[in-house]
Amino acid sequence: MIEVQQLTKKYQQTVAVSNVSFTVHAGQTLVLLGTSGSGKTTTLRMINRLIEPTSGSIFINGKNILSQPPEILRRSIGYVLQGYGLFPHYTVAENIAIVPRLLKWNKGRIEQRTDELLHKLQLSPAKYRHVYPSQLSGGQMQRVGLARALAANPPILLMDEPFGALDPLTRTAVRKELKELDELKKKTIILVTHDVQEAFELGNIIGLMDKGCIQQLATPTELLFQPANDFVKQFLQQQLFQLEWQSLRLIDIWNDLPVAENDAAITLTSQQTLWNALAELTNSTLPVVAFDKATATKKVFNFSHLTTAIQRQKQPA
Ligand code: ADP
Ligand code: MG
Numbered sequence: 001m002i003e004v005q006q007l008t009k010k011y012q013q014t015v016a017v018s019n020v021s022f023t024v025h026a027g028q029t030l031v032l033l034g035t036s037g038s039g040k041t042t043t044l045r046m047i048n049r050l051i052e053p054t055s056g057s058i059f060i061n062g063k064n065i066l067s068q069p070p071e072i073l074r075r076s077i078g079y080v081l082q083g084y085g086l087f088p089h090y091t092v093a094e095n096i097a098i099v100p101r102l103l104k105w106n107k108g109r110i111e112q113r114t115d116e117l118l119h120k121l122q123l124s125p126a127k128y129r130h131v132y133p134s135q136l137s138g139g140q141m142q143r144v145g146l147a148r149a150l151a152a153n154p155p156i157l158l159m160d161e162p163f164g165a166l167d168p169l170t171r172t173a174v175r176k177e178l179k180e181l182d183e184l185k186k187k188t189i190i191l192v193t194h195d196v197q198e199a200f201e202l203g204n205i206i207g208l209m210d211k212g213c214i215q216q217l218a219t220p221t222e223l224l225f226q227p228a229n230d231f232v233k234q235f236l237q238q239q240l241f242q243l244e245w246q247s248l249r250l251i252d253i254w255n256d257l258p259v260a261e262n263d264a265a266i267t268l269t270s271q272q273t274l275w276n277a278l279a280e281l282t283n284s285t286l287p288v289v290a291f292d293k294a295t296a297t298k299k300v301f302n303f304s305h306l307t308t309a310i311q312r313q314k315q316p317a
Contacts, residue, residue: 001025002047002156002188007056009042009212016042018212019056024205026155029189031203033196039212040192041082044158047190048077060156075103078149082160082192084141086133092118092144093129099152117147120181139170143177150183157184159191163198175201196239200246208232221247225313244310245275250290250299253309257290257299264289264298274306281306 002024009017017039024030032040045051047058049070058065065073086095093114100110115125121143133141142162149157162178163171175198178184193199199206200220207214208223208231215235216228224240224247227233236243250257251270267280270292280288287302 001059001061002030002190003059003062004043004047005057005059007043007046007058008054009039009046009051010054015212017046017053020207020209020212020214021056022205022207022214022217024188024190026188027186028204029191029202031199031206032190032192032209033194033199033203033206034209035194038209040209041160043209044160044190044192047158048074048079071102075099075152076154076156078152078154078157080145080149080157080159080162083165084133084138084145086141086144086148088133091130091132092123092136095133095144096147096151098148103152105152113151114147117150120183121147122177123147137170138166139174142166142174146178153183155186155188157187157189159189161192161194163195164193178202196236196243200243208235210235221313242275244313245278245306246273248274248309248313250274250277250301251292253305254292254295254297254299256309257301257305260289260298260300262298264300266291266298269293270299274309277301277306278303 004020004022007017007020008015020039020043022030032043034040042051046053047065049065060076096114096117097110100113105113114129118125118128123140123143128140133144136144142165146162149159163175166174179202191202203220205217206220206223207217209215210231216223216232218226218228223232224236224243227236249270250268250272254270266289268277268288268290270290272290277288277290281303287300289298289300291298
């Protein structure tokens with residue numbers, strides 16, 4: 001668990017981070033979302049003591065991070081830097097081995113872990129182990145950066161714009177891989193991004209930042225349907241329609257949907273979003289049928305089932 005209390009960082013004229021507080025529980029992902037200059041990187045760097053706060057405090061599992069030397073603290077924290085941050089004169093394997101070496105793992109163990117991670121991140125170890133970063137594509141460098149952060153299996157992962165340097169297609173692909181990576185499922189993660197879609201896809205909680213302050217700290221659905229102020233509303237405005245339809249899954253409205261005929265052809269699962277369902281309806285002349293594995297039930301729906309569900313979300317509770 002990470003607890004940040006009234007964290008502030010001032011540089012002469014600039015207040016980079018102003019009175020920021022949040023808690024991230026074990027296994028959760030907090031996304032710090034905001035435009036450039038809103039204080040995201042500074043917040044992240046204070047957590048692994050690359051920057052010391054002007055005031056405020058940070059606790060990890062109840063322990064003040066100032067109570068141990070930064071080098072020791074950083075062994076339990078994987079950090080994925082903004083940009084790729086790989087050492088150009090180190091091979092892929094050497095980049096990944098940095099922390100295990102510091103921890104004095106033996107050679108065999110380091111090699112085994114490196115190959116395991118490369119494999120998990122869909123880079124053939126035989127092909128990429130001895131290659132230099134300049135020989136890799138952006139998506140591949142990003143995977144190596146992640147492998148390096150994960151090498152010693154730290155319980156905490158801090159990621160600064162991990163997909164920021166990737167083209168949109170690669171970005172979506174790497175993001176999907178990240179979501180499905182078993183190693184990440186138990187980790188406590190703070191991820192920094194300026195991308196609203198990314199924040200909604202990856203965050204259990206989102207801290208929307210502006211001018212060093214957190215404007216709202218809430219779940220994606222709360223941010224959408226109960227925005228704290230005009231800034232939050234405006235920040236989400238452009239993508240509001242898509243976000244609303246992505247925020248609900250068919251399973252969330254399962255009880256409101258009629259049961260489908262036994263022989264109806266299934267095209268969706270209950271875990272897909274209303275956005276997926278909308279796309280399916282748009283491409284179909286018939287009502288669409290979805291299947292829920294857990295209850296082994298089939299439901300059928302049309303546009304009006306979906307719009308009714310969205311409208312209900314927007315009504316004040
Ligand atoms: P973000 O990561 O959200 O883009 P940063 O945390 O990097 O934002 O920066 C927040 C603010 O603090 C910006 O206005 C930036 O110019 C300022 N800042 C960051 N680092 C320094 C520094 N070392 N000296 C002076 N100002 C800084
Ligand atoms: Mg930044």
